[in-house]
Amino acid sequence: MANIDSKYIKGLALELGFDLCGVAHCATLSKNEAHLQSWLSNNYGASLEYMHRNIDKRRDVRLLVEEAKTVIVCAISYKSDISGGYSDSDGCKIASYACNRDYHKSIKKMLQHLLKVLKEKYPSLEGRSFVDTAPIFEKQYAVEAGLGWIGRQSLLITPEYGSYVLLGELVINLTADAYDKPLESIGCGECRRCIDACPTGAIVQPMTIDTTRCISCHTIESQPDSNINLHGWIFGCDECQNCCPYNKKARHHNSPAFDPLFDPRTISHTEWLAMDEERFAYTFGSTPLKRAGLERIKENIKK
Ligand code: SF4
Numbered sequence: 543m544a545n546i547d548s549k550y551i552k553g554l555a556l557e558l559g560f561d562l563c564g565v566a567h568c569a570t571l572s573k574n575e576a577h578l579q580s581w582l583s584n585n586y587g588a589s590l591e592y593m594h595r596n597i598d599k600r601r602d603v604r605l606l607v608e609e610a611k612t613v614i615v616c617a618i619s620y621k622s623d624i625s626g627g628y629s630d631s632d633g634c635k636i637a638s639y640a641c642n643r644d645y646h647k648s649i650k651k652m653l654q655h656l657l658k659v660l661k662e663k664y665p666s667l668e669g670r671s672f673v674d675t676a677p678i679f680e681k682q683y684a685v686e687a688g689l690g691w692i693g694r695q696s697l698l699i700t701p702e703y704g705s706y707v708l709l710g711e712l713v714i715n716l717t718a719d720a721y722d723k724p725l726e727s728i729g730c731g732e733c734r735r736c737i738d739a740c741p742t743g744a745i746v747q748p749m750t751i752d753t754t755r756c757i758s759c760h761t762i763e764s765q766p767d768s769n770i771n772l773h774g775w776i777f778g779c780d781e782c783q784n785c786c787p788y789n790k791k792a793r794h795h796n797s798p799a800f801d802p803l804f805d806p807r808t809i810s811h812t813e814w815l816a817m818d819e820e821r822f823a824y825t826f827g828s829t830p831l832k833r834a835g836l837e838r839i840k841e842n843i844k845k
């Protein structure tokens with residue numbers, strides 16, 4: 543079977559609107575599995591039920607896609623004015639990715655387009671696209687593909703766009719003619735701003751988040767917990783990102799698909815609490831806020 547041209551893949555991904563693309567070998571990610579097992583055994587993932595499942599598939603992506611050889615990792619920036627953080631006078635804080643159209647659909651569409659064009663050039667190519675919903679160590683694959691490194695706040699940091707990037711992958715059955723390598727001579731260095739900035743002390747060690755303390759999980763994933771102070775966040779939390787020097791100097795997003803649909807700084811507590819389902823569906827129905835629902839957001843505000 544012919545090798546697929548990695549330069550062609552990367553050029554095409556950028557042409558289709560991704561900001562970054564790299565190519566990695568499918569591999570058995572035993573170190574990541576060991577880290578996950580230790581994280582789970584410390585109960586740091588207690589609020590994320592799905593992290594306990596499909597660990598074998600996370601370790602080896604070939605259990606998800608038969609005969610897989612290559613992972614094409616694509617990233618797109620979503621940094622906007624809202625990513626810079628909030629001032630004390632701003633009422634309700636919302637993570638900046640959630641002010642955009644739900645990225646799952648936008649990125650899936652772009653990946654499907656990439657897959658279609660690749661299949662036209664390489665008819666024997668088979669593959670699947672993934673956006674955040676499948677059990678894949680996607681940040682590790684992004685590292686292997688040379689896109690960035692995993693920061694102390696446990697997110698991928700890219701030199702150009704910081705951590706305000708969303709990832710999508712194509713896992714394919716063909717071998718590439720060349721593979722990328724992890725970046726060298728760049729990383730967090732001595733910095734620990736994200737650890738110090740986290741309002742709940744949820745970054746218990748570098749690259750280890752205790753989700754039972756994390757505001758992002760508490761506003762979205764887990765049941766409301768009256769013992770956790772949400773510090774004004776009503777959906778998600780960007781505190782460990784907006785302090786990061788790489789994010790401060792990162793470029794803003796390029797793609798209009800990631801333009802914010804609303805500005806949380808202009809919506810007061812009172813407006814949120816008075817909102818009805820019709821207005822919520824109209825204004826926020828295509829954003830990630832839909833996942834939590836209006837009632838949950840109101841509960842987060844009342845905390
Ligand atoms: S998202 Fe917020 S609460 Fe969670 S680790 Fe980052 S700063 Fe801490």
Ligand code: SF4
Binds near residue numbers: 733
């Ligand atoms: S704030 Fe500092 S330590 Fe945290 S991810 Fe950014 S560079 Fe790394």
